[in-house]
Amino acid sequence: MSRVVVTGMGVCAPNGIGLPEFTKALKNGISGIRFYEELEQLKFGCQIAGKPIIENINLNNYFTNLQLRGLNASGVLYGVIAGKDAWQDAGLPIVSEGSPDWDSGVVFGTGILGVDKFREAIYQVDDGNVRRLGSTTVIQTMASGISAYLGGMLGCGNQVTTNSSACTTGTEAILMGYERIKSKKAVRVLVGSCSDSGPYVWGGFDAMRILPRGFNANPYKASRPMSASASGFIPGSGAGALVLESLESALQRNATIYAEILGGNINSGGQRGGGTMTAPNNEAVVRCIKSAVNDSSITSKEIDAINGHLTATTKDTVEIQNWSNALGLSNKDFPYINSFKSMFGHCLAAAGSIECVATLLQFREKQLFGTINCEDVHPEISTMVDISKIPQTTIDFEPKIIAKASFGFGDVNACIIFSAYNR
Amino acid sequence: MQEEQRYQKLKEIVQIYLPDDVSVDNITMDSNFTQELNINSANLVDIVLDVEDAFDIMLENEDMDGMQTVKDALLIIDTKLAEK
Numbered sequence: 001m002s003r004v005v006v007t008g009m010g011v012c013a014p015n016g017i018g019l020p021e022f023t024k025a026l027k028n029g030i031s032g033i034r035f036y037e038e039l040e041q042l043k044f045g046c047q048i049a050g051k052p053i054i055e056n057i058n059l060n061n062y063f064t065n066l067q068l069r070g071l072n073a074s075g076v077l078y079g080v081i082a083g084k085d086a087w088q089d090a091g092l093p094i095v096s097e098g099s100p101d102w103d104s105g106v107v108f109g110t111g112i113l114g115v116d117k118f119r120e121a122i123y124q125v126d127d128g129n130v131r132r133l134g135s136t137t138v139i140q141t142m143a144s145g146i147s148a149y150l151g152g153m154l155g156c157g158n159q160v161t162t163n164s165s166a167c168t169t170g171t172e173a174i175l176m177g178y179e180r181i182k183s184k185k186a187v188r189v190l191v192g193s194c195s196d197s198g199p200y201v202w203g204g205f206d207a208m209r210i211l212p213r214g215f216n217a218n219p220y221k222a223s224r225p226m227s228a229s230a231s232g233f234i235p236g237s238g239a240g241a242l243v244l245e246s247l248e249s250a251l252q253r254n255a256t257i258y259a260e261i262l263g264g265n266i267n268s269g270g271q272r273g274g275g276t277m278t279a280p281n282n283e284a285v286v287r288c289i290k291s292a293v294n295d296s297s298i299t300s301k302e303i304d305a306i307n308g309h310l311t312a313t314t315k316d317t318v319e320i321q322n323w324s325n326a327l328g329l330s331n332k333d334f335p336y337i338n339s340f341k342s343m344f345g346h347c348l349a350a351a352g353s354i355e356c357v358a359t360l361l362q363f364r365e366k367q368l369f370g371t372i373n374c375e376d377v378h379p380e381i382s383t384m385v386d387i388s389k390i391p392q393t394t395i396d397f398e399p400k401i402i403a404k405a406s407f408g409f410g411d412v413n414a415c416i417i418f419s420a421y422n423r
Numbered sequence: 424m425q426e427e428q429r430y431q432k433l434k435e436i437v438q439i440y441l442p443d444d445v446s447v448d449n450i451t452m453d454s455n456f457t458q459e460l461n462i463n464s465a466n467l468v469d470i471v472l473d474v475e476d477a478f479d480i481m482l483e484n485e486d487m488d489g490m491q492t493v494k495d496a497l498l499i500i501d502t503k504l505a506e507k
Contacts, residue, residue, distance in 0.1 A: 066439060066440060066466075069439065
């Protein structure tokens with residue numbers, strides 16, 4: 001079995017596009033959550049959201065003019081920016097002509113793709129104008145459009161696919177690529193996920209009344225993971241991408257290694273035992289974390305830090321309880337824990353991949369990025385975790401092992417154990 | 424509109440769909456869209472839509488089937504314009 005390492009990363013997040021800008025934002029607690037007039041006009045309760053500012057990006061660095069023509073799928077824009085940046089960051093070539101790179105694949109997830117393009121198509125079809133749809137409606141709106149765009153741009157000849165598991169999608173994609181390399185079916189896999197922006201993606205969550213309505217005038221303060229005043233998650237969007245590679249190949253190429261994946265696990269609570277379509281079965285969450293730790297051949301005490309799912313709802317308390325139960329650690333023994341959703345909201349299908357990119361940057365920076373807006377840590381959380389373990393600003397700390405988990409609608413869970421690379 | 428003008432207008436449309444290694448100078452009256460200009464066959468659909476918009480005409484499925492070369496396209500455009 002191959003050891004699997006991360007050799008490249010790219011990101012298109014609400015608080016930063018590209019690793020330098022994103023790292024700077026995370027270090028300094030800069031929020032990417034903003035007020036959107038469009039949401040106000042559409043009478044949304046929550047009129048704030050996280051959206052990457054791609055207006056200043058030269059899209060010709062990523063797409064041909066022909067590819068840009070009629071392109072109206074924000075998830076494709078974000079995913080291609082993050083994916084191509086990650087590939088370049090890994091120092092990997094783009095296959096030009098002839099055979100593809102049979103050893104390189106793509107697992108790039110999404111929840112729903114090309115929503116705005118689909119809206120265009122629906123209007124045309126309803127007007128009896130199906131003949132006017134053009135040739136790219138399908139590729140922009142099929143879920144696997146994002147892996148298809150990336151696989152074609154890079155010339156990947158291994159498995160090219162898209163996974164979808166709600167808010168665990170990004171973390172699941174990483175584990176899928178990891179398994180494929182570990183079992184020697186691929187040498188490199190570009191993994192990640194993207195999520196479209198806009199009212200048609202976020203509207204359903206607003207209707208469920210799980211988004212905060214009291215922060216429209218105060219967007220930076222709105223996403224409050226682990227805080228007593230948390231009142232719901234802020235919808236986000238964007239993409240994160242990582243190049244996973246066998247250790248052997250990475251060493252051969254003399255590539256920069258961000259971290260090693262020690263192991264992980266994916267499971268479901270089956271919507272039983274307290275689990276529902278929208279709430280987790282706690283036993284399943286605990287089992288998922290425990291088996292990820294076992295799979296990594298470490299003990300829970302070796303975990304220095306956790307990047308939680310922690311969406312900033314009242315359920316954050318339950319998540320902390322689950323971590324504490326799974327690891328058998330509490331108070332001062334509990335690892336450091338943070339939630340980057342405080343700075344860019346809940347990027348839905350893109351959440352896991354963007355947050356894993358941020359998690360791994362902590363190894364390189366030898367820092368743990370602070371969680372903003374939790375100055376009033378929830379009293380139930382502070383009975384389980386010593387307050388010193390919840391840094392509110394970035395601290396200098398050299399993590400050796402970090403655990404990352406994501407949970408999603410459908411009662412699905414994913415947990416990965418990352419380690420600083422040890423020769 | 425003169426014939427030369429129509430040809431230029433069509434060239435401008437076709438140019439957008441050329442692959443990176445085919446230059447606009449490669450376009451002649453006899454160029455076959457997919458075989459010689461290497462245009463992705465899926466993009467022929469988009470060329471037809473652009474032609475409809477540019478010349479304010481409507482092309483039928485059988486018109487599209489007969490549109491193999493630049494000359495074919497100009498002939499169909501001429502016919503449609505004459506019918507208007």
